[in-house]
Amino acid sequence: MARMKFLCDAERCIECNGCVTACKNENEVPWGVNRRRVVTINDGVVGAEKSISVACMHCSDAPCMAVCPVDCFYRTDEGVVLHDKDLCIGCGYCFYACPFGAPQFPQAGAFGLRGKMDKCTFCAGGPEKDLSKEEFAKYGSNRLAQGKLPACAEMCSTKALLGGDGDVIADIYRQRVFKRGKGSEVWGWGTAYGKPEQRAAPAGAKS
Amino acid sequence: MRGARKLALAGAALLAAVGLAACGERDQVTVYKQGKYQGKPDTKPWENAPGSSLYTTSKWDQGDKTSWEAAVKTRNLAQNEYNRVE
Numbered sequence: 001m002a003r004m005k006f007l008c009d010a011e012r013c014i015e016c017n018g019c020v021t022a023c024k025n026e027n028e029v030p031w032g033v034n035r036r037r038v039v040t041i042n043d044g045v046v047g048a049e050k051s052i053s054v055a056c057m058h059c060s061d062a063p064c065m066a067v068c069p070v071d072c073f074y075r076t077d078e079g080v081v082l083h084d085k086d087l088c089i090g091c092g093y094c095f096y097a098c099p100f101g102a103p104q105f106p107q108a109g110a111f112g113l114r115g116k117m118d119k120c121t122f123c124a125g126g127p128e129k130d131l132s133k134e135e136f137a138k139y140g141s142n143r144l145a146q147g148k149l150p151a152c153a154e155m156c157s158t159k160a161l162l163g164g165d166g167d168v169i170a171d172i173y174r175q176r177v178f179k180r181g182k183g184s185e186v187w188g189w190g191t192a193y194g195k196p197e198q199r200a201a202p203a204g205a206k207s
Numbered sequence: 208m209r210g211a212r213k214l215a216l217a218g219a220a221l222l223a224a225v226g227l228a229a230c231g232e233r234d235q236v237t238v239y240k241q242g243k244y245q246g247k248p249d250t251k252p253w254e255n256a257p258g259s260s261l262y263t264t265s266k267w268d269q270g271d272k273t274s275w276e277a278a279v280k281t282r283n284l285a286q287n288e289y290n291r292v293e
Contacts (some may be wrong), residue, residue, distance in 0.1 A: 071242035077251065084246025127247040131260050144252040147265025147278040153286065164283035172287040179289070 003060075003079025004122055005166040005193065006153070007173055008052045011183035012160035015040055015051040019152035019161050023055070026123065026151035027140025033104040035120040036152055053152070053161045056081065056102035056120035057192035064094035064103060078144070079166075080122040085138050088116040099191050122163070123150040166193070 015038050023029065023036045036055035042048040058081045065073040065081065072087035073094075094117060095103040106115035125142030128135035135142060143150065153163030162169040177184045253275030257263050265278035284290065 065242070068242060071245045073242075074244040074246065074249070076249065082249065084244075087246045124252070125249075127249040130250050130252070130255050142252070144279070145250075145255045146260045146263040147252075147257060147267055147275060147282070148263075149279065149282050149286075154282070159286055159288050162286050164286065165280060168280060168283045169286070172284075175287070175289060 002166045004058060004124075004164060005079070005169060005189075006055065006057055006122075006150075007162040007169045007189070008054070008187055009160040009162070009173065009176070009183070010050040010052050010185070010187055011180070012158045013038070013051040013053060014158055014160070016157060018155055018157055019053045022151040022155035023120070026143070027121075028136075029118070029140065030106055033106050033118050035102075035104065035118065052187050053156075054100055054102075054188075055152070056098075056122075057100055057188055058120075058122055059192045060194065063097035063099070067093040067097040069093060074127075076124065078122075078124070080124045080144075082121055082124060082126050082139075083117065083119070084127050085116045085118075090114045090116050092117075100188065120150075123148070 017038050020034065020036050020038060027035065029035055036053060038051055038053050040049060040051040042050065058075075058079060060079070062073065062075070062081045064083075065075070068083075069091060070087050070089055072084045073081060074083070075081050090105060092103075092105065092114060095101070095105065102119045103117045104119060105117055107113065121139050121142075123141050123143035125131075125135045125145065126139030128138060130142055130145040141151070148154065150163040153161045156162075162172060173186065251272070253267060253272045254270055256269045257266050265282060267274040267278040
């Protein structure tokens with residue numbers, strides 16, 4: 001298997017928010033935390049309106065992992081970026097580093113205290129005993145351990161949101177683009193999974 | 208007299224070294240390095256028995272990564288509605 005990825009087809013997304021609801025329901029995400037959300041551009045402009053479903057893209061070279069001061073992030077064998085909430089200090093660096101605005105922070109207590117970071121887990125739980133109550137309470141559902149894929153993608157009514165092995169979903173998308181003859185742009189893939197030369201360290205050229 | 212001159216020379220050298228210390232040209236671009244995970248270990252999804260959850264519908268052999276991947280791929284391909292409608 002290559003690695004797990006999300007792909008949102010802007011030609012198909014109808015902004016129904018079914019993926020958001022599926023995620024909330026599956027993981028019992030608290031009020032104020034949105035692991036997934038639908039973003040619409042050119043709202044109301046005929047022919048130019050596009051919607052995309054956004055969550056953690058589980059980047060190949062995840063910036064959140066790089067900036068975390070307590071190194072609470074890890075990547076699983078399937079390429080899913082997860083974190084240990086017992087280590088997270090809720091500093092918010094990952095939020096600033098993430099190009100997708102994926103990390104979420106529950107507001108708790110007085111003075112808007114920022115809690116431990118919460119984000120999409122690709123429905124893969126976290127570093128607790130699989131399918132245990134502790135894992136569900138901290139990270140939500142572990143569908144991968146049940147041989148399933150993320151609820152958001154599997155629930156998508158128009159199949160705009162695809163989730164799973166990158167090769168398989170890219171093949172599905174390719175077939176779709178050939179059929180309809182347009183809309184081959186895959187939003188966010190360059191940023192999340194980029195080309196190797198894009199990921200190279202900046203040369204730091206001096207003027 | 209000689210000692211005082213030596214001392215003055217040493218002082219001047221020290222002053223120059225301290226004063227010019229910030230004049231070097233260094234890379235201004237930060238290159239992030241990935242840290243090493245410090246948290247608890249996680250189990251692999253294929254290490255679970257297919258029946259360990261009430262709602263498991265996929266089937267694979269416990270501990271067998273290949274059969275788990277095959278089960279996931281089957282579900283993955285189900286996202287292609289062309290397989291169903293054509």
